[in-house]
Amino acid sequence: MIAIYRQLLTAQLQSAAQYRVQFILWMLFAVIRPTIFLAAWVAVAVAQGGEVAGYTTRDFAGYYIALTLVAHLTTAWNSFEFEFEIRQGRLSPKLLRPLHPLHYAIVENIVWKGTTILPLLAVLGLLAATFDVRFATQPLHLVLFVPSMLLAIALSFMVGWVVACGAFWLQRVQTLNTLMQRTAFVFAGQIAPIALMPLPLQVVAWALPFAYILAVPTEILRGGVSVERAMVLIAGQAAWLAASCVLFTIVWRAGLRRYSAVGA
Amino acid sequence: MRRYWRMFRAFASTEFQFEMEYRLNFLFTLLEMLLVVGTSVGAVLVMFAHTTTLNGWTLPQMLVLLGVYYLVQGGTSLFFSPSFERLMEHIRLGTLDFQLLKPANTQFLVSFRHLRMVRIPDVILGLAVLVVGLVQVGAEVGPLDAVLFAIALLAGYALVYALLLSLVTLAFWFVRIENLLTIFWAFTEAGRFPVDLYPGWLRITLSTIVPIGIAVTAPSQAIAGRLDSVGVALLCAGALLAWWLASTFWRLGLRSYTGASA
Numbered sequence: 001m002i003a004i005y006r007q008l009l010t011a012q013l014q015s016a017a018q019y020r021v022q023f024i025l026w027m028l029f030a031v032i033r034p035t036i037f038l039a040a041w042v043a044v045a046v047a048q049g050g051e052v053a054g055y056t057t058r059d060f061a062g063y064y065i066a067l068t069l070v071a072h073l074t075t076a077w078n079s080f081e082f083e084f085e086i087r088q089g090r091l092s093p094k095l096l097r098p099l100h101p102l103h104y105a106i107v108e109n110i111v112w113k114g115t116t117i118l119p120l121l122a123v124l125g126l127l128a129a130t131f132d133v134r135f136a137t138q139p140l141h142l143v144l145f146v147p148s149m150l151l152a153i154a155l156s157f158m159v160g161w162v163v164a165c166g167a168f169w170l171q172r173v174q175t176l177n178t179l180m181q182r183t184a185f186v187f188a189g190q191i192a193p194i195a196l197m198p199l200p201l202q203v204v205a206w207a208l209p210f211a212y213i214l215a216v217p218t219e220i221l222r223g224g225v226s227v228e229r230a231m232v233l234i235a236g237q238a239a240w241l242a243a244s245c246v247l248f249t250i251v252w253r254a255g256l257r258r259y260s261a262v263g264a
Numbered sequence: 265m266r267r268y269w270r271m272f273r274a275f276a277s278t279e280f281q282f283e284m285e286y287r288l289n290f291l292f293t294l295l296e297m298l299l300v301v302g303t304s305v306g307a308v309l310v311m312f313a314h315t316t317t318l319n320g321w322t323l324p325q326m327l328v329l330l331g332v333y334y335l336v337q338g339g340t341s342l343f344f345s346p347s348f349e350r351l352m353e354h355i356r357l358g359t360l361d362f363q364l365l366k367p368a369n370t371q372f373l374v375s376f377r378h379l380r381m382v383r384i385p386d387v388i389l390g391l392a393v394l395v396v397g398l399v400q401v402g403a404e405v406g407p408l409d410a411v412l413f414a415i416a417l418l419a420g421y422a423l424v425y426a427l428l429l430s431l432v433t434l435a436f437w438f439v440r441i442e443n444l445l446t447i448f449w450a451f452t453e454a455g456r457f458p459v460d461l462y463p464g465w466l467r468i469t470l471s472t473i474v475p476i477g478i479a480v481t482a483p484s485q486a487i488a489g490r491l492d493s494v495g496v497a498l499l500c501a502g503a504l505l506a507w508w509l510a511s512t513f514w515r516l517g518l519r520s521y522t523g524a525s526a
Contacts, residue, residue: 021443028450036454037307039461043319044311052314130463172289176298182303189305198313 004099005107009144011113023116030072031123038064038131049083053196056177058226061131063193065124067214068171070084071190072120073113074152075212076160085173086167091259102161109157136223142154148217151237156213165248168255183208189215193224212237268372269327275377283381294385301389304330304456319461321488322398326458329484331394332417333455336479339385340424340452345445346378348432352442353404355435359520369516375429398487412496419496419503420479426506427475429514436517448474455480475506 041060045052055063080156081223083232127133163180164181167173185191194202205211216233219225225233283290308330312323321329351374356358363373398405431448435441451474454462459470459477470477482499485491 025443025446025450027452028447032450032453035466036457036462039466040318040457040461043461044315047315047317047319130465138506172292175292175296178299182299186303186306191303196314197310201310 005103008107009103009111012107013115016115016187018236027116027123028122028166030075030120031127033190034064034068034071035127036173038127042131042191046202053192053203055196056134058132058134059136059222061128061133062135062222063218063224065128065131065133066135066218067189068124069120069148070126070214070217070221072116073149074217075113076109076156078157078160078164081165082161083167083172086259095256104159107163109153113138126151135221137221138148138223138227140227141220144227145221148220148230148234148237151234151241152217155209155237155241156242158241158248159209159213160249162244162248165251165255168251168258173240184210184214186212187211189218193219206236209240223260268368271368271372272376279381280378286382291377293382297385297389301334301393305393319458321458323408324397324402325484325488326485327393327397328401329397329458329480330456331390331392331397332420332483333480334386334390334393335417336390336420336424336455336476337452338383338390339421342380342387343376343384344428346380347375348428348445350374350378351432352435353497355521356439362471370518371429371511375425401487405489408493409486409489412484412491412493415496416483416486416491416499419499420475420482422503422507423475424479426503426510429510433510433514433517436520448476452476458484 038060041052041055041064042057045055045057045060050056085094091101094104159180163176164173166176170176182191187205187208189205194205194211194215205215212233216237220230220233305327307322308326311318312326317320318326349361354363354374360374362376364370366373369486428445428448435446451470453465454470455476459467459481462470462477467477478499482491483493484489486496
């Protein structure tokens with residue numbers, strides 16, 4: 001298995017090296033939206049005398065810079081491509097290979113995220129200087145951040161795949177994707193830190209998986225939660241990951257049975 | 265002028281007929297846009313749960329701004345970008361020859377031949393948000409403000425058009441420039457908040473290099489009573505200048521076009 005992964009990694013690295021401009025463009029998209037909301041929240045904080053519900057302007061900077069990093073690492077794009085693979089029957093040859101298609105996606109993720117992280121950190125550094133960032137991170141937070149981040153990446157990946165499997169039943173997953181993206185836009189902590197949302201929305205946010213993908217690692221990285229609370233949140237992440245894995249296995253099997261392109 | 269208006273109507277009607285072959289698709293796009301606009305309004309509401317003004321902008325004024333944002337964004341992807349995307353293909357493949365041979369202004373043909381009717385919901389929803397905002401802003405909006413608003417909006421569209429035309433003209437020399445358009449769309453996102461909100465470098469980018477910030481903020485400022493006639497006059501002058509520069513650049517680019525028979 002390790003040998004297979006090593007080969008796949010090399011192949012993916014070579015193919016990724018062809019698309020350097022795409023890296024820069026992707027980064028622009030990754031940075032611009034959090035920057036916009038950061039600027040807006042800073043304006044809110046300034047209008048309220050420098051602080052909103054315990055968040056100072058510098059805390060907002062810390063939150064959104066951490067969020068950009070987390071969002072980058074948890075991006076899952078497979079659901080966008082999967083629709084084409086199903087509709088055009090390109091899934092068929094992949095199913096004949098001895099490896100589950102999931103593994104190709106995993107390697108693709110590792111390569112893409114690993115190679116883009118350095119330029120992203122440089123841009124985030126610039127942003128940190130512009131907004132005079134402050135992190136309240138303790139060493140223990142950093143220790144907890146690692147498992148939380150890994151769980152978030154896996155969770156986002158699995159949720160993306162569950163949605164992608166919708167393509168087995170629907171001709172047009174794009175609407176489903178938009179639905180998921182906009183739900184995440186509101187409830188993952190992009191438009192606001194969860195603590196700043198109206199109470200009913202907070203309840204919804206903690207009941208959906210999206211906050212466990214973005215908000216949880218972000219708050220841990222910036223040191224915005226106590227260690228005990230961080231542990232609880234990480235447990236929540238693990239629960240959602242387990243649930244999404246089970247769900248994926250179910251929809252994948254059911255979907256493959258429905259899949260009827262040539263060669264299947 | 266009337267001839268061009270008739271041509272534009274013919275283009276629009278063919279595109280509409282084409283789009284009506286895919287009615288369900290249209291419906292789904294409408295559904296998606298409802299989600300997008302709804303959540304964007306939600307985001308603004310969450311912010312205003314904590315404050316009454318955002319850098320001097322009140323909630324109704326912000327709704328007006330958001331409406332204008334979707335008007336500009338939707339209008340751009342409805343009217344400008346479909347034709348420009350084809351134009352890039354024409355330049356790359358050499359099929360621009362056929363456009364050049366047609367007995368009408370080439371710049372008009374390559375700018376307005378294609379429309380993406382499926383983006384009409386964006387414009388309608390933008391208008392809806394705009395109207396909701398306007399109703400709440402209420403009596404403070406005088407007839408003069410309304411006129412200034414309309415002029416500023418047109419000038420904004422002109423600025424965006426000029427920028428897109430210049431970008432696409434670059435294709436005469438660099439052939440593949442889809443990435444530049446992607447950068448444009450990335451920056452568009454920032455238009456959802458007033459441009460005066462952003463720190464120095466981003467504000468300058470949004471108001472000069474990618475004038476989307478101006479295109480969205482200026483009309484909304486007219487409603488908020490923060491843009492006087494002098495400001496609008498300056499904006500119009502800027503838009504006309506940008507349009508003229510872009511057209512000149514386009515003609516310059518056209519001269520270095522080498523198709524199959526050109």
